[in-house]
Amino acid sequence: MNNTSHFPQLATYNQWMNRKLYDAAAALPADRLHEDRGAFFGSVFGTLNHLVIADLIWFKRIAANLPGFASLRCLDDLPRPASLDQRLCATLPELDGLRTRLDAAIIAFCDEVRPSQLEGPFEYTSTKGVTSRKRLGDVLLHVFNHQTHHRGQATTLFSQMGVDVGVTDLLLLVPNVD
Template sequence: MTLQQHFEQLATYNQWMNTNLYDAAGKLSASELAEERGAFFGSIFGTLNHIAVADTIWLKRFATHASSSAKTLEVMVALPTPERLDQILFDDLKGLKAHRQWLDTVIINWVSALTDDDLSTTLSYHNIKGVASKRRYSSLIVHFFNHQTHHRGQASTLFSQAGVDIGVTDLLNLIPDES
């Protein structure tokens, strides 16, 4: 399996898990979603917004990469860049869910366009505080997917505390059995 195929698998996993999270969110009221639960981003809704914020920031950075795959991210350029990691992009679940579904489609299209040449390069960018960095593009993509998984794990705990089971979360469920 190539690195790009691994990323395609992670993009599919990302979409599948986000669907599960938003289905679970639909079982809760707006006040239950917004309830302060002591998480890093406070509530379930705050955590879901943070994942969308971080994805937006990273996809906008990836759109600046000098590669053929960056063309698939041109749709990100027009979006405003979030100013804070805890920024609320949408005040309602319906709007956030529609944006999440759109982001997941953008991610799948972008990852499917990646090439080995893209993955072997670096990306220069500034973090949200303005600090310049230059890092291996493929490693940043690993971070991108790992970050999503990290915060979805937090959201999973928050849903459990709210009495909602989001179901199985393991990537293993998407890896075909080859026996």
């Protein structure tokens, strides 16, 4: 399996895990969902919101700097976040709708992007104004790693509240071989 084939699998894992987290979040009372629990982005809601923000920022950068991806056109009418903790939605169902839309776009993008594009340069400007030029595949790997990092925080927050989100291992989605 080459690196290119990992991305659709990571996108599917991302969607699967996000669904588990949003289902767990939907079972919480609003006060617990928004309770500051000392995580990087405060609450479960803040953490889920941050993940949407980061994905919006990255995939809007990709769409702007590498135009032509049909899979990312659905993001055109979505806001470009101004900060990493900007509250994008007032309610969990609104955030869940945005998350669902993003996950579908990410899966479609990973199916659409070609190996030569992943090997090619990708230039972007960070939220702090720093311009960088990196391989697109390395940036995409960072995006998935970032999601895993913050989902790990979210599962810890759920665990601290006595909520079991279930098994989170990517291995469950890895097919058996003959």
